[in-house]
Amino acid sequence: MDNVRVRFAPSPTGYLHIGGVRTALFNWLYARRHGGTFILRIEDTDQARSTDESMNAIIQGMDWCGMDYDEGPGKEGPHGPYFQTQRLDIYKEHIDRLLANGRAYRCKCTPEELDERRKAAMAEGRPPKYDGRCRDLGLTEGVIRFRAVEEGKTVVNDLIKGTVTFDNSVMDDLIIMRTDGWPTYNFAVVVDDATMGMTHVLRGDDHLNNTPRQIQIYEALGYKTPEFGHLSMILGPDKARLSKRHGATSIMQYKEMGYLPESMVNYLVRLGWSHGDQEIFSMQEMVEHFSLDTVSSSAAVFNPDKLKWINHHYINNKPAGEIAGLLMPFVAQEGWAAGQDYVEKVVLVQREKCSTLVEIIEASRYFFVEPEMDPKSAEKFLTAETNPVLQRLIELLEFMIVFTHEPLEEAFHKVMEETGLKMGKVAQPVRVALTGGVVSPGIYDVLEILGREKSLDRLKRAVASITPA
């Protein structure tokens, strides 16, 4: 399989969707696996709905995920341009060919008339297809329709679904050029995929029903058809196609929620593809093992819990310095002044209990600002009884030369010996004093990161807040 050419062809009418990312990813992997070319094409013929923001979001999202393209916006190649709105001449030329060989004709039916007939047909239980009334009128004005072949069958040898046979009687004469002079989707994709030399078309299986009509267009134009592979859909928990009402669906939303790109890609690749029992894949491993043979043909429900688990994995396995770097924008957003070295120390002690960058931030406020005291924790652990314990600890810490794990541990043990209290009885009050709550990393780590000054400050304040018995 040489010279593989595949593409991702989104329409810039919204943000880059999770489903779109997966489609892009499978194409990208296929290209990289086979040393082929990955093309990004922008399907912007619906100019009313297309926006530059959307296009930027798509490019940004793909970049974030680590999917680079070889040809596309900003990377002109031999088959450009890569915006459909810049390819009008190409479409016109192909329309002319169809008009010339009799495979296309003008139609003067108005949208209103068509709509009416469609409804009537539906009501009577007839298939709502165009009746072909303008077929042989030889009109010179109006939209242009493709003259479909209605006899026989069209077979799609799908790389994922297998052989799918369509009866041509279901085909009707679809409009290929609108009143405004722009081509419609089914025609434009064919012209683009053919002229851009695509060898494989991997896309969502919502396009499977379009494929036989597209094949007819390829044939009418005298082009060789590419290989097709239809990926199953990603579903929401209710088994309906994943959409905004299921929550976050834009890839950049996940970035904001504190997910790492490798988590998204790793999670998404496992939605429909597998390599034995392996769950964790680096990009390199994916490229190495990816195959259409192991792509599932059934739809998959998006599972946020598993995504979290994968994100937890990456947060805990990437170098802490990198995680700290990713955290800096979040730190800035909170308005906290801290250097990356300090953040890295926090990462080291916090990440094992966190699944997202945002969770690290939320669990770490007291490392950056004065904590808010949780009343319940204070009531339970900052009591008249624990007061002397804290006071004794303060004395010991005041005179400590190096404020690090081992001497801190020694100090705690000394207090425990003197008071006969167990670790839990000493650590919890300290934890509450330092963090305002009952959950934190190991107490020596908290003390060390906070440092002597802040630690003593908070301990003293806690002591002062306790009313003696």
Next chain:
RNA sequence: GGUCCCUUCGUCUAGCGGUCUAGGACGUUGGCCUCUCACGCCGAAAACACGGGUUCGAGUCCCGUAGGGAUCACCA
């Protein structure tokens, strides 16, 4: 409604006719560890949609049924 696709634990999946008393992962759950929360470790519950074939033998092949999804635009 027509057409098309899909159907293994709640979820993602392994399985490509015998090695399946069906494996892994997320989640759930019991225990251990323990200065809290976690992590980690050890265990548990949990699935071949149903009915017919084909075959010596079917989760694996075929046909129905049911359920789910997609699609039927001068949107992509």
